Amino acid sequence: MDINESIRQVLEFIRGEAAKHGVCVQTQFADGLPFLEGDRVQLQQVILNLVMNAMEAMEAVGDAIRKVLIRTAPSEDDCVR
Secondary structure, three states, X not given: OOHHHHHHHHHHHOHHHHHXXXXXXXXXXXXXXXXXXXXXXXXXXXXXXXXXXXXXXHHHHOOOOEEEEEEOOEEHHHEEO
């Protein structure tokens, strides 16, 4: 699976929730990442949980800017960070 595409799908799904929480979600995706083996739905559930947790944690910042940055990058041993 393409990790960047999996993240994009999750972000499309939660777009309304991010707007409701006043959160700007930004991405910085690396190009040319290796494909991952695994269960796409389970990985997307993990991504969804992390983003939702981040948005909920930012509720305490009051009127400050609320931004979540999701970044992908290659790592050693042909892995993805």
